[in-house]
Amino acid sequence: MTADKFSATVRNSDDNAIIDLFGSMNALADDVLSKAFEEAARFNPNTILLNFSAVDYINSTGIALIVELLAKARKNQWEVGVFGLSDHYLQIFRLTRLSDFMEIYQNESSALLT
Secondary structure (H helix, E strand, C coil): CCCCCEEEEEEEECCEEEEEEEEEECHHHHHHHHHHHHHHHCCCCCEEEEEEEEEEEECHHHHHHHHHHHHHHHHCCCEEEEECCCHHHHHHHHHCCHHHCCEEECCHHHHHCC
């Protein structure tokens, strides 16, 4: 997968919609992430979980896309959780205070236990 490619798949698990993210989150990820969110919304979940395990790069536009997704979820009264963040991106989520608005989990199993 080249650095500018981004894809997403959506799964349902009980009351959660899980969006698996792949590649680089930058401006080119906008349409793919929006479509994935729309697909996740069809499940009417209590929580949307974002799986960053296969994300290799996030720039400032990617962070803005996450904020936009967070706002859409909040508007629908859905919680947002993330898992699979590298140590580097975990630190960025804390520095940007994204972690104040979403739960951060070590892995999918721990996210699904809540």
